[in-house]
Amino acid sequence: MTVPPPLPTAGPQARAAALDAADPLAAYRERFVASDDVVAYLDGNSLGRPTRAAAERLARFATDEWGARLIRGWDESWYELPLTLGDRIGDVVLGAAPGQTFVGESTTVVLYKLVRAALDLPEVAGRDEIVVDAGNFPTDRYLLEGIAAERGKRLVWLDPAPHAGVAPADVAAVLGDDTALVLLSHVAYRSGYLTDAAEVTRLAHEAGALVLWDLCHSAGAVPVALDDWGVDLAAGCTYKYLNGGPGSPAFGYVRAGLVDRLRQPIQGWMGAEAPFEMGPRYTPHAGIRRFVSGTPTITSMLAMQDMLDLVDEAGIGAIRAKSVLLTGLTLDLCDELLAPLGVEVTSPRDADRRGSHVTIDHPAFQEVVAELWQQGIVPDFRRPHGIRLGLSPLSTSFDEVRLGVEAVRAALVRLAA
Ligand SMILES: *Cc1c(COP(=O)(O)O)cnc(C)c1O
Numbered sequence: 001m002t003v004p005p006p007l008p009t010a011g012p013q014a015r016a017a018a019l020d021a022a023d024p025l026a027a028y029r030e031r032f033v034a035s036d037d038v039v040a041y042l043d044g045n046s047l048g049r050p051t052r053a054a055a056e057r058l059a060r061f062a063t064d065e066w067g068a069r070l071i072r073g074w075d076e077s078w079y080e081l082p083l084t085l086g087d088r089i090g091d092v093v094l095g096a097a098p099g100q101t102f103v104g105e106s107t108t109v110v111l112y113k114l115v116r117a118a119l120d121l122p123e124v125a126g127r128d129e130i131v132v133d134a135g136n137f138p139t140d141r142y143l144l145e146g147i148a149a150e151r152g153k154r155l156v157w158l159d160p161a162p163h164a165g166v167a168p169a170d171v172a173a174v175l176g177d178d179t180a181l182v183l184l185s186h187v188a189y190r191s192g193y194l195t196d197a198a199e200v201t202r203l204a205h206e207a208g209a210l211v212l213w214d215l216c217h218s219a220g221a222v223p224v225a226l227d228d229w230g231v232d233l234a235a236g237c238t239y240k241y242l243n244g245g246p247g248s249p250a251f252g253y254v255r256a257g258l259v260d261r262l263r264q265p266i267q268g269w270m271g272a273e274a275p276f277e278m279g280p281r282y283t284p285h286a287g288i289r290r291f292v293s294g295t296p297t298i299t300s301m302l303a304m305q306d307m308l309d310l311v312d313e314a315g316i317g318a319i320r321a322k323s324v325l326l327t328g329l330t331l332d333l334c335d336e337l338l339a340p341l342g343v344e345v346t347s348p349r350d351a352d353r354r355g356s357h358v359t360i361d362h363p364a365f366q367e368v369v370a371e372l373w374q375q376g377i378v379p380d381f382r383r384p385h386g387i388r389l390g391l392s393p394l395s396t397s398f399d400e401v402r403l404g405v406e407a408v409r410a411a412l413v414r415l416a417a
Pocket residue numbers: 106107108109136137139140185189214216217237250
């Protein structure tokens with residue numbers, strides 16, 4: 001039997017309690033739907049909790065809007081929702097002026113539309129290379145493989161250390177006259193590494209290339225300033241830190257100067273110049289509407305509206321400040337309670353280079369996570385043996401972090417016995 005190392009005397013519980021007591025955002029936790037069997041929810045980076053306001057909005061929608069307005073609802077607000085909601089996302093979490101953001105389909109499909117449109121832009125059409133990160137989320141890699149085959153392009157793979165992510169110098173080393181596009185995640189889905197997006201964008205532009213940022217793990221958790229950074233294109237999920245619910249659609253961003261110059265490949269009636277004229281040929285709408293394809297998924301666009309209100313009210317600066325404290329406490333507790341049991345931290349230690357989740361590794365974690373889920377402690381498991389502790393600042397308490405790390409420790413001790 002393995003004897004667990006002694007616990008440090010400075011109690012984790014007291015530290016978490018002190019941080020919760022001093023937390024200016026603590027009251028926001030009550031604005032989310034509570035669930036009795038969840039002790040600690042540490043997966044807000046995969047699926048954010050519903051806000052209470054969203055739960056009410058969803059119920060009301062069925063009776064008061066869909067039920068009462070019926071087809072009139074399209075004229076009254078639904079038709080414009082992909083763009084009005086896009087502008088709201090742009091304003092609250094992207095640092096984007098109106099007219100550049102739309103809400104579309106899944107992140108995968110929105111990325112496809114943006115990449116395909118970008119590659120046909122005359123400035124880069126003669127260039128053959130797309131820079132991509134081997135550590136990027138599978139869908140980003142898979143769809144670029146497909147587009148490269150479709151368009152005769154070559155993928156240039158960056159391969160940063162698993163604990164880290166793509167640094168500007170890594171990108172600078174592969175940029176050249178043949179680079180058409182750089183597609184990277186702002187926050188790496190596995191390590192949580194936060195890339196210096198402004199600097200990478202500057203470097204890519206210097207080389208004459210376009211940049212597309214995947215903001216899935218950034219939007220709603222870390223400050224983003226797309227207009228200020230001069231970003232060309234961006235896309236991201238709304239079901240992670242924007243709490244839009246399972247399957248809520250992604251947003252896409254196109255820099256104002258590019259909107260009317262890009263032709264997206266899925267030319268549907270809802271993105272045409274005059275959808276209801278139902279004319280013989282497709283002419284793209286002059287504005288950001290051209291990136292819409294078919295009938296928008298209105299019922300999936302409801303819940304995120306209430307989370308955007310909360311983010312707006314709390315302020316992204318305060319959210320980021322709490323996120324840094326949450327990930328900091330996670331790292332401290334992992335070092336104290338889990339490192340002696342052989343657990344390794346595989347996220348950046350520098351707060352400036354860290355998003356809002358912390359990943360830890362141990363060969364027994366698949367079994368550990370199965371046990372934790374039964375106890376209502378809910379992190380997520382990432383093969384081969386990583387646990388991601390996702391910390392959504394408006395809904396996660398410091399004590400949930402403490403409960404989560406202590407539960408991991410207890411499960412490891414039990415499994416070793
Ligand atoms: C979550 C995530 C996605 C998800 O794509 P969907 O098409 O919405 O399933 C894509 N890219 C990254 C980086 C992600 O973290």
